[in-house]
Amino acid sequence: MRKKLVVGNWKMNLVQPQALSLVESLVKKLSATDAVDVAVCPPYTSIAAVVQALKGTQISVGAQNVFWKDSGAFTGCVSAPMLADAGCKLCIVGHSETRGRFGKLEIDADDVGYFAETNRTVNQKIQALLYHSVMPILCVGETLAEREAGQTDSVIQTQLREALQGVDASELGSFSVAYEPVWAIGTGQVCDAKEASRVCGMIRRTLADLYDQQTAEGIRILYGGSVKGSNSKELFSQPDIDGGLVGGASLDPNDFTAIVLSAV
Numbered sequence: 001m002r003k004k005l006v007v008g009n010w011k012m013n014l015v016q017p018q019a020l021s022l023v024e025s026l027v028k029k030l031s032a033t034d035a036v037d038v039a040v041c042p043p044y045t046s047i048a049a050v051v052q053a054l055k056g057t058q059i060s061v062g063a064q065n066v067f068w069k070d071s072g073a074f075t076g077c078v079s080a081p082m083l084a085d086a087g088c089k090l091c092i093v094g095h096s097e098t099r100g101r102f103g104k105l106e107i108d109a110d111d112v113g114y115f116a117e118t119n120r121t122v123n124q125k126i127q128a129l130l131y132h133s134v135m136p137i138l139c140v141g142e143t144l145a146e147r148e149a150g151q152t153d154s155v156i157q158t159q160l161r162e163a164l165q166g167v168d169a170s171e172l173g174s175f176s177v178a179y180e181p182v183w184a185i186g187t188g189q190v191c192d193a194k195e196a197s198r199v200c201g202m203i204r205r206t207l208a209d210l211y212d213q214q215t216a217e218g219i220r221i222l223y224g225g226s227v228k229g230s231n232s233k234e235l236f237s238q239p240d241i242d243g244g245l246v247g248g249a250s251l252d253p254n255d256f257t258a259i260v261l262s263a264v
């Protein structure tokens with residue numbers, strides 16, 4: 001039986017005093033809950049302070065992105081060993097907001113350089129994180145145009161296959177996938193729970209094809225995209241949904257607590 005995991009992705013929100021006030025509130029509200037694994041992913045600038053504030057609690061801290069080289073002349077980047085050193089236990093990779101998959105890029109594709117993730121750079125990041133024992137949460141998901149063209153499953157299968165190239169089953173003990181349909185992120189338009197579960201089941205079958213059934217059964221598959229306290233129970237009660245990756249609602253201690261408790 002996989003233990004459910006609920007992760008708050010704060011995105012580019014909260015300065016340090018606000019971050020500390022949010023985690024202080026979460027610690028009080030969630031102190032009696034150990035039936036669910038809980039994590040928050042603050043912006044880099046608050047990671048150290050949040051790690052310190054959550055010491056001795058059951059809430060883990062993660063990052064929202066990573067660069068795949070350990071060190072070097074990569075201005076503005078943060079590496080996997082730096083995240084591990086700062087106390088991060090997990091890291092989001094391949095989020096549609098870092099892939100630049102809002103449907104269209106806001107800047108010319110040729111000018112994006114290192115910062116628009118591709119399946120190949122996501123693969124490099126996963127390998128770097130696993131090497132440094134930071135759990136990757138690999139985000140996959142289709143755009144609205146891809147869904148409407150009937151390409152949902154094939155897009156996600158390609159994302160999984162290419163992101164996991166060269167990664168051995170033995171390394172996947174600490175690894176999660178988040179199904180985040182791009183059209184459901186920040187729109188209030190949550191994916192129907194049955195359809196989200198169907199896609200998460202398809203993700204598990206794809207992992208079983210790439211590896212084996214036992215490995216696939218051990219990997220937690222989360223749903224993300226407009227998760228709220230009002231819809232999380234139905235989502236988390238689906239057989240193939242092992243928790244959530246929560247954006248906007250993770251900034252509200254009451255809503256995030258309700259989401260976590262609905263996974264119990």
Ligand code: 13P
Binds near residue numbers: 180187225226245
């Ligand atoms: P929202 O919960 O704000 O839709 O964001 C989801 C998300 O992108 C989590 O990574």
